[in-house]
Amino acid sequence: MKTALILCALANSAFAAAPVLPRITPEELTKLQHGTPMIRLEKPAPSQAAVSRPAGQSIIKQSVVLNDGKNWTLIPKGAVIFLPQAMKNRVNANPVGTLLPWNDFLIQNRAWITTNDVSFDQAAGTEALPPERVAYWAKQEKIVIATHRQGPISIRIAPETQTITMR
Amino acid sequence: MKFPGLLFAALSSHAFAGAETYVNFIRQTQQGTGVVWDMPVARSGMGPSAMALESNGSLFQLWTIEQNQAKDYLLDQKLVSAYLPKADIKITTLDPYTLVTRTRIDQPFSVEIDVADLLTGIGLPDAATKVLLQQHVQSYAEGQISLDRATVAATAPHYSAYVSENGKTVLKFAASSLKAADPTQARGEEHFIIHALSDGSITQTQIASTHVQVWPVASGEILGITEGQEIRFDIPKIQLNLNDLYPRSDTYLMLYEGTAVNGAQGVIAKAFPVDRDQTVSKILEVTDLDTKFTKNGTYTVALISETVFGTELLCPPITFSVDRTITINAMQTDFTDDSAALITP
Numbered sequence: 001m002k003t004a005l006i007l008c009a010l011a012n013s014a015f016a017a018a019p020v021l022p023r024i025t026p027e028e029l030t031k032l033q034h035g036t037p038m039i040r041l042e043k044p045a046p047s048q049a050a051v052s053r054p055a056g057q058s059i060i061k062q063s064v065v066l067n068d069g070k071n072w073t074l075i076p077k078g079a080v081i082f083l084p085q086a087m088k089n090r091v092n093a094n095p096v097g098t099l100l101p102w103n104d105f106l107i108q109n110r111a112w113i114t115t116n117d118v119s120f121d122q123a124a125g126t127e128a129l130p131p132e133r134v135a136y137w138a139k140q141e142k143i144v145i146a147t148h149r150q151g152p153i154s155i156r157i158a159p160e161t162q163t164i165t166m167r
Numbered sequence: 168m169k170f171p172g173l174l175f176a177a178l179s180s181h182a183f184a185g186a187e188t189y190v191n192f193i194r195q196t197q198q199g200t201g202v203v204w205d206m207p208v209a210r211s212g213m214g215p216s217a218m219a220l221e222s223n224g225s226l227f228q229l230w231t232i233e234q235n236q237a238k239d240y241l242l243d244q245k246l247v248s249a250y251l252p253k254a255d256i257k258i259t260t261l262d263p264y265t266l267v268t269r270t271r272i273d274q275p276f277s278v279e280i281d282v283a284d285l286l287t288g289i290g291l292p293d294a295a296t297k298v299l300l301q302q303h304v305q306s307y308a309e310g311q312i313s314l315d316r317a318t319v320a321a322t323a324p325h326y327s328a329y330v331s332e333n334g335k336t337v338l339k340f341a342a343s344s345l346k347a348a349d350p351t352q353a354r355g356e357e358h359f360i361i362h363a364l365s366d367g368s369i370t371q372t373q374i375a376s377t378h379v380q381v382w383p384v385a386s387g388e389i390l391g392i393t394e395g396q397e398i399r400f401d402i403p404k405i406q407l408n409l410n411d412l413y414p415r416s417d418t419y420l421m422l423y424e425g426t427a428v429n430g431a432q433g434v435i436a437k438a439f440p441v442d443r444d445q446t447v448s449k450i451l452e453v454t455d456l457d458t459k460f461t462k463n464g465t466y467t468v469a470l471i472s473e474t475v476f477g478t479e480l481l482c483p484p485i486t487f488s489v490d491r492t493i494t495i496n497a498m499q500t501d502f503t504d505d506s507a508a509l510i511t512p
Contacts, residue, residue, distance in 0.1 A: 018478045032342040041328035057317045059230040076203035095237040124200040154203040
């Protein structure tokens, strides 16, 4: 409709006012491309400009995939803090089916996933997790995911916590 | 230390993020401890980070994953720290399209950089006194309409320069730097990335980035009629070959009386509007041009494309003449003689 109105408006007086320009030639464009406004900035020596840009990044490859057979989601590597033997086939599974955001996946799979909210210091491994909580994990047949403010978080197990877990 | 001002308004700013088949993730990686946290996100919106910032910085990455192929795309990333310089970067083109910043290879655009928290003084390390601006250019492969940011950022930059002053710096480019055998046909993207200088303590250094999509200059051909042709009967069938019409453009075959295009009152013989997310190539046939001629004379047809950049010819106009005067050579016969009377019934 909009296009039709535009065409109608143009039909009688098309391009009578607007100058019609010739198409730019490759030579003219090459001239335009010559030079850069960045020339006025300081250019680093080849040995300088130390920046880090890791190649081949992939959030899927940098994550653990959870799959319930129908849906899948991903969480940071290190966020699974307890994995019962019976649930191993649901972790590091193939990303097939419908991808759900973490919270939606959790709501649908409360039967076999539980979360353990941790502080930043606990995630960084500078503070141990409460022993009674760690002991409780083994009493249930659920995968335990570390979370912080409802988002999954990787966790470095503090030495004391590791001892408790291995007991 | 909390960083409540970090907002993720970018979620809805990319074509990927708006589609139903994509799921978004925001991942924060602490550069010092290596702790990784996925921030709960809606399809669009914004929110503050709930994680503490480390002195080495936190890397925020906006990812989207395409459902069908489980293919992930890094849409944006930013390294933030209390002790790192801060930067914002924005590209402005003549095209007002909002879903992605786009322009045409021959058109000017500007890059605005806003840097803060650089220090001045003697004996300070480079990382505190300057940031590095890098320009990456990469062409599209056949059929491609977007590039993975991480892949582009991993390539060698086209140009690098330091920015060593706080505040705004505006760089005005006369045209895109993308190259091709015929530069008017170059297509791809230019990425501008600002890095903090690495002192070895951080694994990533990108503190701001943006990119612009670059499309080629349209071209065309008018086939079926030639310069100087004299048309005495039907107008021949005309074919229009349209190549790389700008994603938002209106293309016309115009008919003018006389030989001039500029300043003349033309009539639209064929129209082809385009409103897409990429350039369009098309072959059109014009079969009803005959109805546009009301008298004999000299005419010119021109293939014209109207875009936000102006009104331009796609190929040289063609001038021809139409002369449909019928000349009858006959001999008058007088039927009043006697022989005529013989056949009267």
